[in-house]
Amino acid sequence: MKELLKLYILFAKMGSVCFGGGYAMLPILERELVQNRGWCTKEELIDYYAIGQCTPGVIAVNTSTFIGHKLKGIPGGIAATLGFVTPSVIIISVLATILEYATSLPVVGYAFSGIRICVCVLIVSATVNLWKSAIKDKLGVGIFIVVFVLSALLGISPIIVVVLSGALGYAVSRARESDKK
Amino acid sequence: MIYIRLLYEFFKVGLFAIGGGLATLPFLQNLSVKYPEWFSMEQLMNMVAVSESTPGPMGVNMATYVGFTTGKVLGGICATLGLITPSVIIIIIVASIFEKFKNSKTVERVFYGIRPASMGLIAAAGFLVIKEALLNIPLFMENRMITDLFRLKSVIFFVILYIAYTKFKKHPIFYIALSAAAGIIIRF
Incomplete structure (x- = not known):
């Protein structure tokens, strides 16, 4: 204990x-x-x-x-x-x-109006930094674009995205390996 | 019952958000659409800033913040417990099959698909945040003038800040403080 x-x-x-x-x-x-x-x-x-x-x-x-x-x-x-x-x-x-x-004070409201722009910077640069380690080939780019569109424009649930992309990754890499054999 | 709902919703976030840091953001955006009375998109962005500027992992800070906004102290605790429960269960299982897991082909194959998807989710979350902060879509729809689409002051500040951030690589808290000061002076 x-x-x-x-x-x-x-x-x-x-x-x-x-x-x-x-x-x-x-x-x-x-x-x-x-x-x-x-x-x-x-x-x-x-x-x-x-x-x-x-x-x-x-x-x-x-x-x-x-x-x-x-x-x-x-x-x-x-x-x-x-x-x-x-x-x-x-x-x-x-x-x-x-x-x-x-946040009901005006000055805090203004401060956060600036901070929100900084949050955009943090998110964009995190995406750029992760790009190299996460996206290695054409299929990766394809998944990225499809997910981006589905999620940003159609608001599809991220859970569905994760499950489907995992299944796709599994199926594609398996098919590739059996092609080589 | 709000506490059970928080536990359940954050359990799902913990189970499906993969990659740390901002990985929980798309899930939280989704929650704010599903439960508009919990917290707004604008509040969520403030939470990101506060979570980046305080000690502790981003994902945990965000969960506590959302839980607190929704159900006070107990809400914060429930959301956090919900978030970490799947981790604890999964890691304990993984730890007992560590060697097998480390060399598993299946894990590698599944993650081959999930990694770019997780990036796409974060980028989409970023797009929604940028849409709110840098674009003025209602005004654009009204006037149909491309010049009305951008919040000019904000866009300029964004570009300057982005260049500074990638060039000098100081801790985010430095840029958050700087932006707070800029916000007070310029009033975006």
């Missing part, structure tokens, strides 16, 4: 200093888990992170569960994950309460 609490607190600590999740999280995990504690090796950490990327859900959450599970089994996975999200829940709840009242 004490060990689980320790795990919970350590991950809460990491969750509270980790901005933006994703790649920002790796150096922090490496320092705390590999260098300071020796709980796993750097290679293991990178493996977990890679799996976190290709399983559903938030990458940072997946990686936390993985490490917690490795250290203390299922309860460990749960404790690490709950720890990691606790600071988010507290910080966002406090901020949301403040902002709920603040």
